[in-house]
Amino acid sequence: MDHLTDLFKFDTTTWILGGTLGVAFFMYDYWKKTAFQRNGVPGPIPLPLLGNALTFRRGFTSTITDLCEKYGKAFGVTFLSSKWLVVRDLELIQQIMITQFSSFPNHGPDNPFFQDNMMKSSVVVLSDMKWKDARNSMTPAFSGSKLKQMTPIMTDCCDNLLAKIEELQNQSDFIQCKELFGAFTIDVVAATFFGLQLNSQQNPKDPFVQYAREALAVNVFSFRYIAGSAFPLVGRFFDVIDYGLFPRHIKKFFTDLTNQVIDSREKRKVRRREEDGNHGDDNHHHKKIQFTNADITANTFTFFMAGYETTTSTLGFISYLLATNPDQQDKLIEEVDQHFPNGEPLTYETVNKMEYLEGVIKETLRLYPASSLTDRYCEESTVIGGVTVPAQTVFIIPIYTIHHDPEIWEDPESFKPERFNKENNHKIHPMAWLPFGGGPRICLGMRLAMMEMKFGVVRILQKYRFETCPETEIPPVLNISTGLISHQMVSNFELFRENE
Numbered sequence: 044m045d046h047l048t049d050l051f052k053f054d055t056t057t058w059i060l061g062g063t064l065g066v067a068f069f070m071y072d073y074w075k076k077t078a079f080q081r082n083g084v085p086g087p088i089p090l091p092l093l094g095n096a097l098t099f100r101r102g103f104t105s106t107i108t109d110l111c112e113k114y115g116k117a118f119g120v121t122f123l124s125s126k127w128l129v130v131r132d133l134e135l136i137q138q139i140m141i142t143q144f145s146s147f148p149n150h151g152p153d154n155p156f157f158q159d160n161m162m163k164s165s166v167v168v169l170s171d172m173k174w175k176d177a178r179n180s181m182t183p184a185f186s187g188s189k190l191k192q193m194t195p196i197m198t199d200c201c202d203n204l205l206a207k208i209e210e211l212q213n214q215s216d217f218i219q220c221k222e223l224f225g226a227f228t229i230d231v232v233a234a235t236f237f238g239l240q241l242n243s244q245q246n247p248k249d250p251f252v253q254y255a256r257e258a259l260a261v262n263v264f265s266f267r268y269i270a271g272s273a274f275p276l277v278g279r280f281f282d283v284i285d286y287g288l289f290p291r292h293i294k295k296f297f298t299d300l301t302n303q304v305i306d307s308r309e310k311r312k313v314r315r316r317e318e319d320g321n322h323g324d325d326n327h328h329h330k331k332i333q334f335t336n337a338d339i340t341a342n343t344f345t346f347f348m349a350g351y352e353t354t355t356s357t358l359g360f361i362s363y364l365l366a367t368n369p370d371q372q373d374k375l376i377e378e379v380d381q382h383f384p385n386g387e388p389l390t391y392e393t394v395n396k397m398e399y400l401e402g403v404i405k406e407t408l409r410l411y412p413a414s415s416l417t418d419r420y421c422e423e424s425t426v427i428g429g430v431t432v433p434a435q436t437v438f439i440i441p442i443y444t445i446h447h448d449p450e451i452w453e454d455p456e457s458f459k460p461e462r463f464n465k466e467n468n469h470k471i472h473p474m475a476w477l478p479f480g481g482g483p484r485i486c487l488g489m490r491l492a493m494m495e496m497k498f499g500v501v502r503i504l505q506k507y508r509f510e511t512c513p514e515t516e517i518p519p520v521l522n523i524s525t526g527l528i529s530h531q532m533v534s535n536f537e538l539f540r541e542n543e
């Protein structure tokens with residue numbers, strides 16, 4: 044004990060110096076946190092060190108919606124060491140995401156993907172030219188012709204989905220949508236990006252399914268995130284010792300798996316070249332960046348993390364909205380029957396011609412946008428729309444709040460797929476519907492997600508209809524503690540047209 048007290052025996056000069064440094068740090072930190080107030084930007088007054096972090100204890104999405112009501116179309120909040128300018132003015136958002144994209148092309152460092160070394164070369168994390176090159180090289184993988192080639196994969200995954208529904212129907216009166224659609228989405232991701240035919244509906248113990256579930260359960264608001272956000276230097280130290288968001292054994296599993304996939308694809312390519320007598324480079328006409336194995340791991344893992352929860356919960360919300368809106372469901376079933384009479388197999392082109400189906404999915408994403416917000420980073424101090432934005436500010440675009448704003452959407456809480464038909468589509472402001480974000484940095488997997496959801500919904504409605512059951516929570520109480528919106532979503536699938 045004596046030794047311990049000895050340790051803190053400093054002379055007066057040391058105490059004065061230490062105290063002065065402490066006060067200087069405190070004042071500098073508070074000066075940075077009050078940058079919005081100095082620039083006349085409205086918003087809640089920050090506390091020293093914490094900023095407005097305590098305001099967010101009820102969850103991100105609901106707090107942002109409440110603050111929007113109180114402070115208007117653009118206001119500033121600070122979260123630990125981060126400065127956020129929340130913007131819900133559509134013209135301003137258009138400037139940030141499109142017109143002045145070159146000034147704000149990147150996401151901010153608070154994005155969870157920034158919290159792990161493995162994700163350093165993820166397309167979400169990359170910035171400026173590096174992002175542009177990577178994105179240009181990845182975009183063709185999501186083109187219409189590539190998606191069309193994925194039809195057999197989607198068909199197989201839908202077969203597994205229907206088999207599972209049939210099995211669950213025999214076991215219970217209701218189906219938990221999150222589990223059902225989660226397995227469907229994992230099957231699609233595993234087949235598309237890892238070349239694995241999983242059928243996770245029947246093999247929940249498959250290592251891919253187990254590791255995938257563990258990765259998805261990682262809490263974004265971990266000690267690593269809070270400590271790294273409060274003290275950026277600590278965050279950098281965590282990077283040096285490779286203490287990231289995802290546990291090491293999960294990263295090892297996905298790294299090994301990606302390496303195996305790359306190896307076997309390379310071997311197949313060489314064999315095909317030898318058979319064709321072609322020894323040249325397939326892509327010599329195109330300037331493509333060379334991805335390392337680590338880059339490919341980071342990005343396949345990104346696709347998996349970005350695509351799983353979003354697509355799964357949207358499918359759950361579609362089934363909830365159709366079950367609680369039977370007239371709209373009848374209309375959709377009619378469209379399914381018109382395009383695929385007698386349960387015909389689905390084709391990519393025909394599914395894409397279904398206007399009402401598109402409206403149902405878009406309206407679901409308006410009411411329940413799986414990503415309730417997105418962001419852009421403002422590196423240098425800028426004036427935009429008359430607002431002075433301090434350097435290193437993150438613009439927060441509150442997607443959920445915009446989608447429920449009565450000034451933007453008439454009768455915003457009602458489910459009306461007709462809003463998106465040909466007659467009405469042109470009335471929608473280009474920045475009013477943002478479930479996939481917007482501008483050049485729009486969701487890379489948007490078309491894949493739309494295809495996956497369309498195939499899943501049509502295949503189910505060829506045979507079943509969605510019905511509510513006593514377990515269905517109406518309206519659903521959403522889990523909105525982070526920037527993602529989800530719900531367990533309980534529904535009942537009634538057998539449809541038993542005689543056919």
Ligand code: HEM
Pocket residue numbers: 166167168178345346347349350351353354357412413414416417418477478479480481482484485486487488489491492
């Ligand atoms: C319903 C399903 C989905 C929703 C609602 C959704 C939503 C979003 C949103 C809001 C963004 C941010 C865009 C922006 O800031 O402008 C985003 C980015 C992204 N999403 Fe999705 N997403 C979905 C499915 C997918 C799927 C299936 C993939 C798989 C490939 C994917 C991959 C990505 C990637 C890689 C980015 C980052 C793009 C970049 O920074 O260049 N998403 N998504």
